Amino acid sequence: MRLRLVLREAASGLRRNVSMVISVVLVTFISLTFVGAAILLQFQIGQMKGYWYDRAQVAVYLCTVNDSGDPCAGTETTDDQKAAIQAQLDSDALKPYVKNVQFEDHKQAYDNFKQQFSDSSISDYLTPDLLPESFRVQLVDPSQAAVIVEAINGLPGVQSVDDQRQYLDQIFAILSAASYTAVGLATLMLVAAVLLIATTIRLSAFSRRRELGIMRLVGASNRFIQTPFILEGVFAAVIGSVLASGAIVAIVQFFVRGYLRQALGATSTVALIGVGDAFIVVPILIVVGVVLAAASAGFAISRYLRV
Amino acid sequence: MIRFDSVSKFYAGNSRPALGDVSLEVNKGEFVFLVGASGSGKSSFLRLVLKEEKPSRGQIHVLGQELSRMSNRKVPYFRRNLGVVFQDFRLLPQKNVFDNVAFALQVIGRSAGFIQEAVPDVLKMVGLAGKSGRFPHELSGGEQQRVAIARAIVNKPAILLADEPTGNLDPSTSAGIMTLLERINLGGTTVVMATHDAGIVDQMQRRVIELISGQIVRDERRGGYQTQAIPVQGFGLGGAAGGVTA
Numbered sequence: 273m274r275l276r277l278v279l280r281e282a283a284s285g286l287r288r289n290v291s292m293v294i295s296v297v298l299v300t301f302i303s304l305t306f307v308g309a310a311i312l313l314q315f316q317i318g319q320m321k322g323y324w325y326d327r328a329q330v331a332v333y334l335c336t337v338n339d340s341g342d343p344c345a346g347t348e349t350t351d352d353q354k355a356a357i358q359a360q361l362d363s364d365a366l367k368p369y370v371k372n373v374q375f376e377d378h379k380q381a382y383d384n385f386k387q388q389f390s391d392s393s394i395s396d397y398l399t400p401d402l403l404p405e406s407f408r409v410q411l412v413d414p415s416q417a418a419v420i421v422e423a424i425n426g427l428p429g430v431q432s433v434d435d436q437r438q439y440l441d442q443i444f445a446i447l448s449a450a451s452y453t454a455v456g457l458a459t460l461m462l463v464a465a466v467l468l469i470a471t472t473i474r475l476s477a478f479s480r481r482r483e484l485g486i487m488r489l490v491g492a493s494n495r496f497i498q499t500p501f502i503l504e505g506v507f508a509a510v511i512g513s514v515l516a517s518g519a520i521v522a523i524v525q526f527f528v529r530g531y532l533r534q535a536l537g538a539t540s541t542v543a544l545i546g547v548g549d550a551f552i553v554v555p556i557l558i559v560v561g562v563v564l565a566a567a568s569a570g571f572a573i574s575r576y577l578r579v
Numbered sequence: 580m581i582r583f584d585s586v587s588k589f590y591a592g593n594s595r596p597a598l599g600d601v602s603l604e605v606n607k608g609e610f611v612f613l614v615g616a617s618g619s620g621k622s623s624f625l626r627l628v629l630k631e632e633k634p635s636r637g638q639i640h641v642l643g644q645e646l647s648r649m650s651n652r653k654v655p656y657f658r659r660n661l662g663v664v665f666q667d668f669r670l671l672p673q674k675n676v677f678d679n680v681a682f683a684l685q686v687i688g689r690s691a692g693f694i695q696e697a698v699p700d701v702l703k704m705v706g707l708a709g710k711s712g713r714f715p716h717e718l719s720g721g722e723q724q725r726v727a728i729a730r731a732i733v734n735k736p737a738i739l740l741a742d743e744p745t746g747n748l749d750p751s752t753s754a755g756i757m758t759l760l761e762r763i764n765l766g767g768t769t770v771v772m773a774t775h776d777a778g779i780v781d782q783m784q785r786r787v788i789e790l791i792s793g794q795i796v797r798d799e800r801r802g803g804y805q806t807q808a809i810p811v812q813g814f815g816l817g818g819a820a821g822g823v824t825a
Contacts, residue, residue: 274685274688277685277686482669482671482672483671483682485669486669486671486682486683486686486730488655488658489629489658489663489669490658490659490683490686490687490730490734491655491656491657491658491659491661491687491734492655492686492687493655493656493687493688494652496687496688497686
């Protein structure tokens with residue numbers, strides 16, 4: 273009986289305010305889509321980090337005869353020096369950080385280069401002795417590359433030590449910036465959504481001020497008075513969040529899994545997020561929508577409940 | 580029932596009090612007229628009893644509860660024991676007579692069965708038995724006020740507060756409303772009625788409390804709109820200044 277009455281009140285409020293309710297739905301829809309996109313971008317970054325950091329190495333490039341100036345002075349690294357570097361990498365101090373070490377000689381470097389730049393004419397002018405020999409060091413924890421760089425850099429015969437992760441970090445920084453931008457836009461939109469919900473509920477309360485006055489006079493409890501208004505706001509926000517959830521799932525399904533995967537090619541090593549990730553985002557969006565709507569509607573109506 | 584202990588009420592931006600150091604007591608089953616010019620504090624008195632306002636000073640006890648100690652959450656439940664009627668009726672225009680009265684019961688969570696029984700009963704009591712399907716705009720002023728009274732008493736309140744209930748009505752219609760309020764009072768409900776209507780007060784010969792500028796200047800048993808007795812009677816007033824003569 274009471275529940276029916278509350279629901280009927282909420283429904284009549286929604287009917288009376290259709291245009292405002294639609295604007296609430298649209299604003300929550302757009303803002304929560306941005307929130308969802310930001311979360312998905314973070315998922316994607318996490319997935320790529322996991323994939324690439326495992327493959328990121330520290331490359332210790334050795335001197336060739338062509339390296340004039342410091343530290344090589346035009347002399348090829350000697351076998352003794354190579355052994356010293358190898359010994360340093362195997363030493364007890366570095367052992368805990370190093371997963372494995374591979375040595376790449378001129379021949380292998382040349383083959384790898386030719387493979388990577390097969391369509392470029394530069395490989396035609398290249399000879400194996402131009403490319404430096406190197407130790408390829410894989411780390412247990414890629415974030416601790418600085419330890420290796422510190423220990424190896426400056427040893428005789430070492431031309432340079434290169435932490436490949438730094439190139440990846442730039443890419444991830446760009447992706448992170450994109451996701452923070454999305455979060456920023458989402459926050460602005462959410463503020464607009466909250467204000468719009470509050471305004472809508474105030475309008476709704478104003479159009480029912482006679483009823484509200486009588487309810488207060490005859491002693492309707494505050495909860496009874498405010499529940500229809502909160503339901504009204506929550507209802508509009510839930511529609512918005514469901515639309516946003518649909519948009520997020522569609523983005524993953526058709527853009528990421530469909531278009532992006534095709535564009536990157538079937539052999540691409542980039543790990544993409546899946547629809548499963550989108551379904552993790554859906555409940556987050558709905559909870560955010562409901563909580564924000566309930567809070568702002570409750571705040572807006574509280575003015576009418578003051579005794 | 581209602582007790583004011585040295586109650587003052589100031590409104591912001593007005594140094595003169597709406598009520599100044601008012602003390603009085605209304606007992607169970609009394610019928611009290613509150614008379615005085617506009618702005619003399621009658622409405623402030625009623626609003627304080629309803630806990631729509633807080634007193635600036637002093638204590639108010641209603642139905643055995645000290646209002647300033649009552650939490651906001653309990654105010655709605657407290658108000659269920661009070662009925663209120665206004666000069667402008669305050670009916671819901673899009674609801675018919677039955678629904679207007681039923682609304683007061685629905686919103687405090689009464690069952691449909693209870694409403695089906697109580698509403699026709701109270702409409703019969705106020706003399707609107709055949710008009711439960713009418714809408715407010717189809718009723719005369721007197722009938723609209725009867726609907727408002729029905730709504731105020733359907734929950735069987737201990738106290739009925741009436742703020743100039745006959746202010747918009749002609750004398751013969753007012754007399755009908757007064758007969759109804761008298762009958763409600765005979766049923767044991769305490770009635771406090773603010774009014775300007777000298778004829779009604781003179782005819783009823785009930786307790787009269789007169790306010791001037793927020794002060795009680797007269798509190799008379801079986802009084803008229805203007806007093807015949809020369810001295811001012813003080814009920815726990817402790818030396819109210821000045822006398823009012825007819």
